Amino acid sequence: xxxxxxxxxxxxxxxxxxxxxxxxxxxxxxxxSQKAMTVRGxxxxxxxxxxxxxxxxxxxxxxxxxxxxxxxxGLWITxxxxxxxxxxxxxxxxxxxxxxxxxxxxQIVLVAYAALWVVLTLDTLRLVRLVRAGxxxxxxxxxxxxxMLTITSGGAAWGAFLAGVQRDLVNSIFSVQAAAEPPVDxxxxxxxxxxxxxxxxxxxxxxxxxxxxIEADTGRATMIGIPRDLQQVPIVEGSPLIGSDYAPxxxxxxxxxxxxxxxxxxxxxxxxxxxxxxxxxxxxxxIEATTDAIEGALGITIQYYVLIDMQGFSDxxxxxxxxxxxxxxxxxxxxxxxxxxxxxxxxPGMQHMDGYTALWYARSRHTTSDYDRMERQRQLQTAILxxxxxxxxxxxxQGIAAAGAQVVKTxxxxxxxAYFVDLALKTKDLPIENVExxxxxxxxxxxxxxxxxxxxxxALVLSTATDTPTQ
Numbered sequence: 001x002x003x004x005x006x007x008x009x010x011x012x013x014x015x016x017x018x019x020x021x022x023x024x025x026x027x028x029x030x031x032x033s034q035k036a037m038t039v040r041g042x043x044x045x046x047x048x049x050x051x052x053x054x055x056x057x058x059x060x061x062x063x064x065x066x067x068x069x070x071x072x073x074g075l076w077i078t079x080x081x082x083x084x085x086x087x088x089x090x091x092x093x094x095x096x097x098x099x100x101x102x103x104x105x106x107q108i109v110l111v112a113y114a115a116l117w118v119v120l121t122l123d124t125l126r127l128v129r130l131v132r133a134g135x136x137x138x139x140x141x142x143x144x145x146x147x148m149l150t151i152t153s154g155g156a157a158w159g160a161f162l163a164g165v166q167r168d169l170v171n172s173i174f175s176v177q178a179a180a181e182p183p184v185d186x187x188x189x190x191x192x193x194x195x196x197x198x199x200x201x202x203x204x205x206x207x208x209x210x211x212x213x214i215e216a217d218t219g220r221a222t223m224i225g226i227p228r229d230l231q232q233v234p235i236v237e238g239s240p241l242i243g244s245d246y247a248p249x250x251x252x253x254x255x256x257x258x259x260x261x262x263x264x265x266x267x268x269x270x271x272x273x274x275x276x277x278x279x280x281x282x283x284x285x286x287i288e289a290t291t292d293a294i295e296g297a298l299g300i301t302i303q304y305y306v307l308i309d310m311q312g313f314s315d316x317x318x319x320x321x322x323x324x325x326x327x328x329x330x331x332x333x334x335x336x337x338x339x340x341x342x343x344x345x346x347x348p349g350m351q352h353m354d355g356y357t358a359l360w361y362a363r364s365r366h367t368t369s370d371y372d373r374m375e376r377q378r379q380l381q382t383a384i385l386x387x388x389x390x391x392x393x394x395x396x397x398q399g400i401a402a403a404g405a406q407v408v409k410t411x412x413x414x415x416x417x418a419y420f421v422d423l424a425l426k427t428k429d430l431p432i433e434n435v436e437x438x439x440x441x442x443x444x445x446x447x448x449x450x451x452x453x454x455x456x457x458x459a460l461v462l463s464t465a466t467d468t469p470t471q
Contacts, residue, residue, distance in 0.1 A: 026058045029132075037132040041141045048124040049148045052117060055124040068120050075113065090425075091418045098417035103167040110160035117153040121145060170414060175282030178413040181303035183216040187460065188423075190214070190412075191291055191305040194362075194377050195264075206261050206290060207310065208377040211298060213460055219426025222459050225374055225436040226294060227444045228261035234449060239292035240274040252293055256445075260297070263289045282411035299453040300460075307409040310362060310377075314355030316384070316407050322354050323383040325361060332367060333360040339367075371438045378434075435459045 026043065030036050040059075048055040053068020086093045096102040125145050130138045181188075194208030209226040233252045241247045246267075252258050264286035267274060275285035283305065291302050317323055327348050334343040346353075346361055353361060362377045412420065437452060438444070 024058070031129070031132050034132065034134045037129065038134045038137040038141075041128040041130070041133045041137065044124050044128050045141055045145050045148070048121060048145075049152070052120045052152075055127060056120065059127045060123060064120075064123065068116060071113065071116055091422050094418035094421040097166065098170060098421060099414060100167045100171055103163050103170070107160045107163040107167070110156045110163065114153045114156035114160065117156065118149065121149045121153070170417070173408050173410060174414045174417060175411050176414055177280060178282040178411045180413050180416045184301040184303070185460075186216055188214045188216055188304070189300050189302045191287075191294060191302045192381075193264075193287070193290070193305060193307045194381075195307055195309050206264050206307075208374060209261070209290070209294065210378065211294065211300070211302065213300070214423060214427060216423070218430070219423050220430050221427045222433045222435060223378070224298065224456060224459070225378065225434065225438065226260070226297065227371065227374065227438050227442075228259060229256075229370060230260040230297065230437075230444045230447065231256065231258055232445075232447060233258075233260050233293045234296040236292050236295040239289075239296075241289060241292055244271070244274065246271075246289070260290070260293050263293055282413075297447075297449070297452065298456045300456065304412045305410060306412070308381075309407050309409075310359065313362065313380075313384075313407060314359045317353070317355035317358045320384065322352050323358055323380065324350060324352050325358070325379065325383055326350050327361070329368070331361065331364040333357070333364065371436075374436075374438070433459060 025036065026040060029040050044055045044059060047058070051069065052072045053065045053070075056062065056065030056068060058065075082093060096106065125142070128141060130142060133141060190212045192208075192210040192212055193206040194210075195206050207228055209228060211224040211226065213222045213224065214220070231253065235241045235247045235250055235252060237250075239247075241252065242250050246252055246263070252260070252263065266286075267289040268284065268286035272278075272285040275283075275288040278285045278288050287305055287307065291305060295302050327346055327350075329348055331346040332339055332342045332344075333346060334341065343360075346357060346364070351357070358380055362373070362380050364376075365373055435455065437447075437455070441455070442448070442452060
C-alpha cells in the first residue's frame, strides 16, 4: 500500500501551492512575488486601520489579534451607546466630561487604546515584510502606517491629555464642598461679579455686578445689571450684616462711602469673621456680604456666584485668539482724568482685540460714565462667550483651561455641572433679556426700592411668559 504525502514547499513559496488552494495567501504569501507582497501589505495596513486586530488574526498571532478585536468592538459599542445616550439623556455624557472620576477613567481607557494601537500597528508593519514589497510601495506603505499611527494612537494620547487638563480645571474651579441648591420659583439666580484688582486700587473691587436669572426648565435667561455705586441698599433678612456697623438698621447707608461695590473689599479687609463658614463652602466673606446686599436690593434669592477677575481676562482672551468688538466711541487706554500719560487709544469701528486691548476696553473710564463701562464689560463677556465654539476650544483647550483656572472662582458644585452644561446649551439658543437698574430708571444715590423690586419681578415674569423666539 502506497502512502501519499505532500512534498515540503521550497523556501519562499506558498505552501498552499502543493496542498491545493486551501492555504491563505495572507498568512502564507508567495514571498517571491513583489506584486503579491505589495497587495498583501496594503491589505494588512488598511485592515489594521479599519479594524485593529484583524491583521493579526489573518496573518500573525491570533491571540493578539482577538485581544485587539475585543478592544476594537468595545470602542465601537461604546461610541454607538454614547451617541444614543447623548440624544436621549445628554446629562449622562455631560457628567462624564465634567466630573473628575469619570474623566480619570476616560483618561486611563484612552491611554490603553493608544498603547494597544502602537503595538498592533508596529506588529502589522512587521507582518507586511516591507523588504518583499515593491521598492516604491515600501515607502508608501511605511508612510501611510506612520500617518495612521499618528492619527489613531496620537489622537487617543491627545484625548487622554485633554481629559487630564479638564479634570484639573474642574478640580481647580468648581467646589466639592458646596451643596447643590434647588431652583427658587423655578429659576436659578447666579451672581456674576467682574472683579477689578487694578494697580490704581487696593484689593479687589467688583466693578461689574450682574445677576443671571435662568429658568430651570427652559434655559431662558434674564440679565439684571446692578450699578456699582448703588447706595442705601436694604440687606436681606437674616444676614450677619444687619445689626453690625455696616447695616445697624438693616440698610447699608452711610452716604457715598457706602456704595454696594465697597462691601467686598471692606469685609475682606476687616470683618471676615462675619462669615466664618464662607471659605469652607467655596466662597469668600466679601462675596457673601455682596450677595446679601444684592438679594435685598432685588428681592430674589441667589443660589450661586461666579467671580471673574478682570485682571486675568487678558490671558483668557489671548488663549481664545482675541475677541471681535464693535467700538462705538474713541476710548483712552490708561491715563488720568485729564488724559495725561495715555498709553494709546481704541478707535471706533469693528476691532479684533488681544487681551491687553480688551482689558483696557473694559476698564477705560475717563471719557465715559460708569454705566457706559458696565455696558462695555457685558459686551466683552458676550464676545468671549461667542469665541467658545467647539473647534476653537478644542484646538486651544490647554491655554484656555490654564487661563480659566486663574480667572474664574465660583461656588457652583461639581455635582451640578452636567445639569448646568445642559441648561447652558438651551440658553445659548434663546434671546437673553437685559434689565439695567441705572438712570434714568433708577437713581443709584436715592433708589426707589419698590420700583426696583417691581421692575425685576416684571422682567422675570415677562421672560417666563414670552413665546418661543424666532431663531
